[in-house]
Amino acid sequence: MNTANGVKTAMDIEEEATIKELVGKDGSLEEIVEQAETGLEDGFLDYFLDDGETPEDPLCHLLDQICKENAGEKDNKENVDPFGNRSNGQQSYNSVLFGLYPDQQAASSIGPIRLKEKKKMVSKPYDLAAPVDASVHRDVTAPEVRHILDSPVADAIDTKRTVGDVNNWLKLNGVNQTKFAEKVLEKTQGHFSVISRNPAPWEELLAPEKAVFVRMHNWMKLSDEEKNKILNTEKVSMKKDLQEKEKKPRFTFSKEQMVVLMGIYEINDRPGKELIEELAAKFSLSFNQIKDFFLNRRRRAKKSNL
């Protein structure tokens, strides 16, 4: 029942009828609840916390290309950084000059964080008032440039603010999510969309997703010129192989299936093995499809409640 006060609405009654009809129970919803509760005893309440591991691969191919382009022009453009900025000074490039916070020279804070090990982290405000002075950069190698985006941060990143800054920049500069996600983050548009709509607090992120925020954080410290250089590089598709693959149509649960599954989910979001098997048989779907439905629902509900 969806109503908070326990009074059934017409929609509830209709939904119940549909559930009964589709699940094939001649009894009541209570029967489904009973099955769902049986499922609870099957160990579905076990919770595990995951450790993160390897950070994202660096932006090697993109940055390699930037540097190749500039290498070809090197004879005529001494003291030019990977973004084509001329240097007028004696300083050679280093990560500090290239807009890194001093704290970023320290060890990374990216690492697996278990819930039980959670500790309050102090969020460092994102300092947009300290743009990179691109004029002092020169002789930058690909690994140095790569270091910029993947450069570790010592303090917690304010994920909401970082995402907000990135989105504002994208809007102001007419850059869409797809371009930014693929060229800067090396992620898909959909992934960036999910992250940016509801960014989890830094301390709750595991290493892989922290790495994405580190990239955004470091990205925001580049000058507009530097940002655009990266955004406008030739697309080196990481998905070349994938593009050649056959398109796999995505299955969508029918309205009726959704009614039943959501009805059960509202009663018990962790149905047991038997109930999942029963539902799979009823809908002629696989066990994994039903299992994944509940898995995804739980995860997304949890995220949206952050």
Add this chain to the structure above:
DNA sequence: TGCCAGTCAATACA
């Protein structure tokens, strides 16, 4: 083995 977070990618939606 099942759950989880992270992620991809198809597609629904505005």
Add this chain to the structure above:
DNA sequence: TGTATTGACTGGCA
């Protein structure tokens, strides 16, 4: 056309 949603997959963990 750009963004949001979501089914499905992967690898790590206990």
